[in-house]
Amino acid sequence: MDSWHHHPRAAFDLETTGRDPLVARIVTASIVLVDAEGTVLEQHEWLADPGVEIPREAAAIHGVSTDRARAEGQPVGQVVHEIAAVLNRLFAAGIPVLAFNARYDFTVLASEGARHTVPVPLPFPVLDPYIIDKQADRFRRGKRTLTAMSEHYGVVLENAHTSAADVLATLQVAAILAERFPHLQRPAGVLHASQVVWAARQAASFQEYLRREDPAAVVEGRWPAIAS
Incomplete structure (x- = not known):
């Protein structure tokens, strides 16, 4: 079966x-497109003025303060429009877009699109190393953050929690997963459909675990985005 990792693919990340x-x-935001060998073909970077204060705890993670965003960033509506245009072109060409914990990034994008009346594309096909790794190596102990998984799979991740660094690490981690676990070597659309099922099962299992202590606990199972 022809595998997604033998073809061009992209990665997408938001802070x-x-x-x-x-x-x-x-x-x-960052989007990177690579060819079948992993050579970068396109790289897109955005800094947005979100139109609201950036909390200090968020700025401490990604390094962008409110003052910098206001001084240097594009209006967020314009950024959403440009991101959507790039993603729409990739999806229309059948190029898979990788996103680590895709549910978060594509839900943020959909919410921002609704907020600024910008149409955003249906995310398909999407590949999510977070969901894939939990399925392929489900009994491994330890964290499943991008930083932890990069370390586990021998990927150098510098400047973690910047969108530019995270997209490159996501691409490398995903390629290693495909080589290490042959059952992941499928066409992107087929693997996307599998992840919908895996994500729901993983959420249900975690919810069952949490409800041992909190009967009202709810874990979101929809993937790759939550309907707003």
């Missing part, structure tokens, strides 16, 4: 104002 994807605003 934002907060953890809740339905209310977070975009601060930085």
Whole structure:
């Protein structure tokens, strides 16, 4: 079966104002397109003025303060428009877009699109190393952050939590996963469909675990985006 990692693929990452994807605003964004061998063909970077204060705890993670965003950033509506245009072109060409914890990034994008009346593309096909790794190596102990997974798979991740660094690490981690676990060597659309099922199962399992202590715990299972 012809595998996605033998073809061009892209990666997408956002840094934002907060953890809740339905209310977070975009601060930085990156999209990188590579060829079948992993050579960079396109690289897109954005700095947005989100139109709101960037909390100090968020700025401490990605390094962008409110003052810098206001002085140097594009209006966030324009950034959303440009991101959507690049993603729409990639998806229309059948190029998979990788995103680590895709549910967060594509939900933020959809929410920002609704907020600024910018149409955003249906995310397909999407590949998510976070979901894939939990399925392929489900009993491995330890964290499943991009930093932890980069270390586990021998990927150098410098300047973690910047969108530019995170997209490159995501591409490398995903390629290693495909080589290490042969059952992941599928066409991108087929693997996308599998991840929808895997994500739902993973969420249900985690929810069951949490409900041992909190009967009201709810874990989101929709993937690759939450409907706003």
